[in-house]
Structures are given as C-alpha cells and as structure tokens.
Amino acid sequence: MHRIAALPTHPFTLEDASAAGISARTVQRLATAGLLVRLGRGLYQRPETDVDDTDLCTAATRAPDATLCLTSALVHHGLVDDIPARIDLALPRGARRPAGPPTVQWHLFDAKTFTVGRTSLEIDGTRTSVGLYSAERSIVDAFRLRDVVGYETGIEALRTWLRRRGSAPAALLSIARTLPRAQGPLREALNYLA
Template sequence: MGSVDQSGAGGGALARLRATFSYSEALAAGVTEWRLYQLRDQGLIESLGRGLYRRRDAEATDLDLVETARRASAATLCLTTALARHGLTDEIPARIDVALPRGRHRPVTVAPVAWHWFDPATFQIGRTELPLDPETSIGLYSPERSIIDAVRLRHREGPDLVYAALRRWLRRRDASPSSLLGMARNFPRAERPLREALEILL
C-alpha cells in the first residue's frame, strides 16, 4: 500500500507508532482521543476492532491474522487452517482455526475465529512463527503437528481430512514417517491411529 500524507493532525506521533497499535499505545505516543478519531476520519488509520488500529501506509497483510495475534500473543494456527497453509488440504474453513493453551481467556475478535484449547504441556510442540509484517507474527503448527492434531481430533474434524493430509504429506521429499511417529508419542490418543493410517497408506 502506498504512503500517505501524515503531516496533518497527529502525523508526527502517528509516525512513531507501530503498523498495528492499540488505543493506549496511541495515547502514550501523544495522539489524543480526538486526534485519533480525526486520523481515522481522514483515512490515515483503520479500525481492526475495539481499541485496535492499523496505519493505512503499512504494508498489505492478512488483517484478520494481525488482529488475532494482537489479541492473544499465544495464538497459533492449527487444524484445517494450518493444514491449508502447508498445502495439505484444499478445504477452506469458514473460520480461522486458532489454538490457545487451555485455561487462557478467549479474546473477542472481529475476525472469524474458531478457538481451540490445547494442553499447555504440549502446546509448544511443533509450534513455529508465521511473520505477518515486520512487527507482528502469529504461531503456526508444523505440518507434522497439524496432522497429529487432526488425528487426535478426528471425531470432530473427520477422518477424510486426516487421510487426505497424510497422502499429500507422504509425497513430500522431506516427509519422515519415523519423525512423525516420534512426535506423536507425546499425544497418546494419536499415536496408534496414526500408525495404523500410515500402515494403510505406505
């Protein structure tokens, strides 16, 4: 997105703000509430939901994911959403599948999010980071972890998702069934059915 003229009200303070910023961050940078609304009305910033804004001159990105990442720092793309990111399914979920450690508060978002609560003891296994812009990233489970989660939650996600993802994953040059099963040992409900699925497909 091209640059915009920031010489008007609050422009100097706006230039010191991150691409995505909160109401309190704007106040701390010297942008009054009145000037914040003026910047919005001038089209220099846009609202991403209650108390969260993004500069119009920031680079283009997925604003739904940016909002989700800012609302919950532990937010991690999982299940069908993660499998789609890794090219392991053609399904396009109506809502973004996002995992949080069990016990965490579910934030309110404008973005269409389906929240899932995972065991804190295994939450970090296979978790990587997906950069959204120079200042923001969101968690993303690896292909292997995403398959394991689909297996252990197959009663909700459906077995077809598991088999389709496994078939595609096995065609990859870097696919390692032994490594996949090694990760699955951390998830007792997934190891046996995953091993059985691999025996069918291999």
C-alpha cells in the same frame, strides 16, 4: 496529518500510539475522520497499510500465544486443498479467548503440550507474528481431533505429506507419543498408506 506520520506503518494498538506520542482520543478522532482504519477494539492501521489478513493480525495482537492449527495450519503447509471458512487458532487451555473477528475459531489445547511443534510466522505486511504448528504436529492434531476437522482431512494431509521428499514417519510418531489420542489412528493410517 503530521500526527499520522508518527504512527507505525503496521497495525498498532493504542499503547503503540501512546508510545509515539499520540493519545487514544486523537487516534479515535483520526479513525472517525477516516484517516485511520479501525481493525477492531483498540487496534488500528494507517489506510495505506497493506495487510493481507486483518482478522489474523487482530487475533494475534489480542492473543500473543495464538497459534495457527488444524485445517488452517494444514492449508498453510500445503497439505490440504480446503478453503477454511474460519481461521483455526489454538491457545493454551486456561487462557482467555479474546473477543474478536467472527472469522476466528478458537481452540484450547493442553498447556503441557501446547509448544510441541510450535514455531512463529510473521504476518505479511505487519510486524506482528502468530504461532504456527509444524506440518507434522498439524497432521497429528488432525488425527487427534478428527471429530473436529473431519475424518478425511488427516488422511488427505498425511497422503500429501508422505509424497514429499524427506518426510519421515518417525517424526510423526514422535509427536504422536506426546499426544496419545492420535497414536492409534495415525499408526493405522500409516500402515494403510505405506
């Protein structure tokens, strides 16, 4: 039991356990005995750890560049009312998509524009963070990838965003200039909704 106390209170990898002086074999034995919860290959947590979204935590641990995008980011920002069946995560094109929870949908974004509008978000109950695209970038992506998220999703998000105080269409257009495929549809929607 004293070995478990040495383990982090947040989800941890076998490397984290090793740094705490506990071997991979001991971690696996503790998991088999039900004293640890196996979240995924090489990722564990103590049973008393309260992580709201273990699938997101697992994906973020396996792919540090993972970034909430598309519908998942729009929902996070309160711009659409959808309840996505999967977590949309972006990686820079050329990165390896990790095996992981079936609830994660991986998307590959151009490495040159991957960081545009990207911030970081700490996952509740963990020390793990995941990337998050800003509301503006998420709206632009919804127009750019409307065949993926649905044609109405971008319109709904834009309409909600425009109703908020301080929303500036110039910020959207600035991001759209770096992601040209979105420029035309976004300008058209702005003209329609204005």
